[in-house]
Amino acid sequence: MINKERLGELLVEKEIISPVQLTEALLQQETLQLPLGETLISLGYITENQLLHFLSQQLEVDFINLSENDFHAIDRSLVNILPLQVCQTHKVLPVFVLDVENIRQITLAMSNPLNEDAIHEVEEKTLCQVTPVLTISSDIDGGIRRLFQLEDVTREAISPEELPQIIEDRVQFVNKLLAEAIQLKASDIHIEPHAREAHVRFRLDGVLHMIQTLPLAEIPPIISRLKIMGSEHHSSMQLDKKNIPHEGSFARVVGGHNVDFRICTFPTIYGEKAALRILDKTSRASISTITDMMMAPDTMRRFLRSIKQASGIIIATGPTGSGKTTTLHAAINEINEVGLNIVTVEDPVEYHAGDFINQSNILPQVGFTYPRALRSLLRQDPDVILVGEIRDLETAEIAVQAALTGHLVFTTMHTDDAAGAVIRLVDLGIEEFLVSSTVVSSINQRLLRKNCPHCSEDYLPSREEMVDLMIDTEVIDEILQNVDRYTIQKGHGCPLCRNSGYQGRQGVYEFLSVTPAIKKMILEKETSDIISFRAREQQQLNMLFEDGLRLVLTGVTSFEELKRVPRGDYPMRSIEEMLKIADGET
Structure with a gap:
């Protein structure tokens, strides 16, 4: 243990302070009635940061930044x-x-x-x-x-003694909950009644985390308060109808952030549960660039080439929450200039784009749907159109017509792979020759959590771990035999990542260019699996899982996160070939 005498000696020994300064500090300490460290700081002989880093080394205690x-x-x-x-x-x-x-x-x-x-x-x-x-x-x-939320009336602390009083004031409790979610950068809030208690969970970096438990009796009035708030833009959130789902939305300024909330309630055997999607417009004010997305060099080169076409359809595909909207906004931001009329129709607008980009929300409840919005937009002299999602034949037909008449159309779909998005248009009822004539490219993506930069350490995966991921035997042997060539890491958990081992997210991508060979396969009514397989060989294309493995081998994410990426039914390339393709060296 370091006492004050020993602390002073060590500081002198390390030449952080001089013997004269130590003597002066010990004399002043009697007057100031402060610990030696604080006395040295008050005299200006050492900064608090210097002292703490010194103590961290001497005591072998971690130093963390809680700014x-x-x-x-x-x-x-x-x-x-x-x-x-x-x-x-x-x-x-x-x-x-x-x-x-x-x-x-x-x-x-x-x-x-x-x-x-x-x-x-x-x-x-x-x-x-x-x-x-x-x-x-x-x-x-x-x-x-x-x-303890002492800075803001809307964010007062909830201690055990105060909980009954605050829950009685539903407005205050809900406001505190929303503020907490914004501060933690949550994408969703879940309020869920169960047999003995209710759970409040936040989705952080794509994974749900337990935040708080509440007595079951407190949930109905909280849900009622949320329904009242959700009725700002919708009239269907009826307080007395608890056995059917309700949807609504509202906007708030929370802790200086302009935030849109979408709420959906759903009946369960223990009462109504609520899910809130959070769209923090302040944090999304700065749109990601293509460079920010950290695609593999070859994928980025192909994607940039496709978005600079004069006309056609570019599709981003993947499940909900996979970053499709971010990708498309990065794309239109990349090509945005005064000479282009870029218009978007979205549900809802999540990113507020810069100058020269005109954005619009659809409002199905008043009949302003994607098809109606697109028909009107085509009379607005657009060059580039972003359609939030193609969900039906009518929207698909208008998008195809727009592409045929010289417009560049960006949109999203929900399919498992890049080729599947192209075939999905055929499944909706678009003729094969129209699909082959209009679709320029398709990019499939997922989001994986990134290894925490503060607590990640080198990690040697076991053969069993890689077998569980269905990595080919030859590839496993290559990894284990050449492990020193790669940066394989895993976070062990620390205060800065909430002990999860991860911080932030990174996209993995699979990019398909609709080349003449792909057009021919579409016209021949080949399946998406066959198109993917042949494109992989003809275009020297890395599939989604292979791009994820690239990120694992470069230390960005972990083998554990790779489980989130569909493996696909194809023989894997060697790691050397895979990395060369990613860098565009083939």
């Missing part, structure tokens, strides 16, 4: 186990709790990890073993204010 940008790492439910008074008295902040070998441990941010009184009181209050981490004092103060 505004990294506050999302904290488990917000900890307000229910450690009172505000304890945090303020000892200047500590709970970060997260986990079970290690049946021992419940709490990671505690402290500016002074030698404060045994603080550690003992936290252990008594939480019944957890404390693992201290070093944090700048001002960050702890700010973290306490944000964790």
Whole structure:
């Protein structure tokens, strides 16, 4: 343990302060009645950051940054186990709790990890073993204010003592919940009644996380409040009809963010559940560029070439939440210029584009549907049209007609692979010769969580792990025999990634150019599987799973995340060939 005498000696030994400065600090300490470290800081002999990094090395205690940008790492439910008074008295902040070998441990941010009184009181209050981490004092103060929502009336803290009062005020409780979701950058909120209690979960980086549990009796009034809010733009959210689904939407300014919420309620055996989709227009104000998407070099080159065509249809495909809208907005942002009239019709507008791009929401409840909007848009002298989604034959027919008459059309569909999107148009009722004449390209994608940059370490996967992913035996042998050539990593979990091992998301892509050979296969009514297989050989194309494996071998994501990508029924190339194709070297 480092006492004040030993601390001073070590600082002098490491030439961080001089012997004269140490003597002066020890004399001043008696007057200031402060710990030696704080005295040195107050005298200007050392900065708090220098002191904490020094202590981190000497005590072998992790140092974490809890500034505004990294506050999302904290488990917000900890307000229910450690009172505000304890945090303020000892200047500590709970970060997260986990079970290690049946021992419940709490990671505690402290500016002074030698404060045994603080550690003992936290252990008594939480019944957890404390693992201290070093944090700048001002960050702890700010973290306490944000964790306990002391900065904003709409974000007051929910402690066990205050919970009944706050839940009685439904407006306040719901506002706090929405603010918390925005702060954590959640994409969805789920409020779900079950047999004994209700769960509140947020979707973070594509995965649901438990945020809070509530008594079952509190859920109906919370759902009612959300229905009232959701009726701002819809009249169908009836409070008394609890045995049928309801949909609605509303807009709010939350913590300085302009946010649209889409709410859907659904009856379950334990009562109504609610799901809210969050569209944070403030955080989406800056549209991603094609470069930001970190496609493989060859995929990026082909995609850029396709979006600069004068006419045709470009399709982004994949399941809901796979980043299709982001891809298309990056594309129209790439080609946007004063000489083009670019118009969009979406459901709803998620990104607010820049100058010269005109955006519109469809409103089916008043008859303003995709087909009606597209017909009208064609009389608006457009050069480029973005259609949020092709769902039916009527929309598909108008999109094809627009492409045939010299317009470039971007749209999305829901299929499993890039070739499937092309064949889906045929399945909707579009003639094969029209599909082959108009579709320029199709890009299939998924989003995978990225390894946390703060806690990722080199990792050697087992053969069994790769066999479970259905990686070909020859490819597994190649990986294991040449593992030193790759950067295979896995996050072990830390405060900055909520102990998940991941932070942020990255797209994986499969790009199909509709070449003359592909057009011929469409006219011959080949299946999407055959088109994919032949395109893979003819175009030297990496499939979705292969692009995901590329990201694993370059340390971007993990083998665990690769399970989210469909494997496909095709023999894999060697890793060397796969990487050459990705770099465009074939």
